[in-house]
Amino acid sequence: MKTLVLVSTALIAGASAAMAGGYSQPVVAPAPIAPAPVVTPAANWTGFYAGANLGYNNMEGDYGDDRGGSLGVQAGYKYDLGKYVVGGEVDYSAIDSDYYDGMGHIKALAGVKNGQWLYYGSLGGAYIDGKDNSDWAPSVSAGVDYMYNDNWVLGGEVSYADTNDFDSTDRDFNNTTVALKASYKF
Numbered sequence: 001m002k003t004l005v006l007v008s009t010a011l012i013a014g015a016s017a018a019m020a021g022g023y024s025q026p027v028v029a030p031a032p033i034a035p036a037p038v039v040t041p042a043a044n045w046t047g048f049y050a051g052a053n054l055g056y057n058n059m060e061g062d063y064g065d066d067r068g069g070s071l072g073v074q075a076g077y078k079y080d081l082g083k084y085v086v087g088g089e090v091d092y093s094a095i096d097s098d099y100y101d102g103m104g105h106i107k108a109l110a111g112v113k114n115g116q117w118l119y120y121g122s123l124g125g126a127y128i129d130g131k132d133n134s135d136w137a138p139s140v141s142a143g144v145d146y147m148y149n150d151n152w153v154l155g156g157e158v159s160y161a162d163t164n165d166f167d168s169t170d171r172d173f174n175n176t177t178v179a180l181k182a183s184y185k186f
Contacts, residue, residue: 042113042115043113043115043116043118043147044080044150045078045079045080045085045087045113045118045147045185046078046079046080047077047078047185047186048075048076048077048185048186049075049076049077049078049153049183049184049185049186050073050074050075050076050183050184050186051073051074051075051153051181051182051183051184052071052072052073052074052181052182053070053071053072053073053074053091053093053157053179053180053181053182054069054070054071054179054180055069055070055071055072055093055177055178055179055180056068056069056070056177056178056179057069057070057095057097057103057175057176057177058175058176058177059097059099059100059173059174059175060173060174061163061171061172061173061174062166062170062171062172062173063099063171063173064098064099066097066098066099068095068096068097069095069096070093070094070095070096070102070103070177070179071093071094072091072092072093072094072102072179073091073092073093074089074090074091074181074183075089075090075091076088076089076090076109078109080113083112083113084110084111084112084113085109085110085111085112085113085118085120086108086109086110086111087108087109087110088106088107088108088109089105089106089107089109089122090104090105090106090107091104091105092104092105093177093179098131099130099131100128100129100130100131101129101130101131102129103126103127103128103129103161103175103177104126104127104129105124105125105126105127105139105141105159105161106124106125106127107122107123107124107125107139107141108122108123108124109121109122109141110122116146116147116148117144117145117146117147118144118145118146118147118155119143119144120142120143120144120145121140121141121142121143122140122141122142122143123138123139123140124138124139124140124141125137125138125139126138126139126159126161126175128161128163128166128175130166130167133166133167133169134167135163135166135167137161137162137163137164137166138161138162139159139160139161139162140159140160141157141158141159141160142157142158143155143156143157143158143181144156144157145181147185150185151184151185151186152182152183152184152185153181153182153183153184153185154180154181154182155180155181155182155183156178156179156180156181157177157178157179157181158176158177158178158179159176159177159179160174160175160176160177161174161175162174
C-alpha cells in the first residue's frame with residue numbers, strides 16, 4: 001500500500017507540474033502573402049496623332065543616283081481593334097536632293113500589336129515634288145512603333161515608291177526612305 005501511495009503521489013505531482021502552464025495551441029506562422037503581379041496594360045492605339053520624322057533617302061533611276069537626308073512631319077488616325085490596328089496617315093518631308101524638293105505620302109495602314117509594340121505595313125501613294133516637275137507614284141512601307149507612354153509614340157519606317165514615266169517625261173526612278181519618327185497621340 002505504501003508503494004501505491006508513493007506512485008500515486010508521484011503521478012499527481014507530475015501531472016500538476018505539466019498542467020501548471022495550461023494548454024496552449026501551437027503557434028503556426030502565417031503563410032507569406034505574395035505581392036500582386038505587375039500587369040502592364042496593353043497599349044491603346046486609338047486616336048489622332050501628329051509628329052516629326054528624320055530620314056535618309058536613296059533615289060535610283062533615269063535621273064541618276066541621288067542620296068540625301070530628309071526632315072518632315074506626319075499626322076494620322078489609328079483605330080485599335082484589339083490585337084489589330086488600322087488607320088491612315090499623311091506625311092510630307094523636305095529632301096536634300098539634286099532632283100526633287102520633297103515627298104509626301106497618303107497611306108492606309110494595318111498592323112498587329114504586341115504589348116507596347118505595333119508592327120505595321122501600309123499601301124498608298126507618294127507625291128514626288130521634283131525640281132522641274134511633280135507626279136504621283138504608288139508606295140509601300142513597313143514599320144514598327146513603340147508606345148512610350150499614353151501620349152508619345154516612337155518608331156521607324158522604311159518606304160518605297162516606284163515611278164513609271166514620271167510626269168510624262170519617259171523617265172523612271174524609285175526612292176527608298178528610312179526614317180525615324182516621333183508622334184504625340186491626342
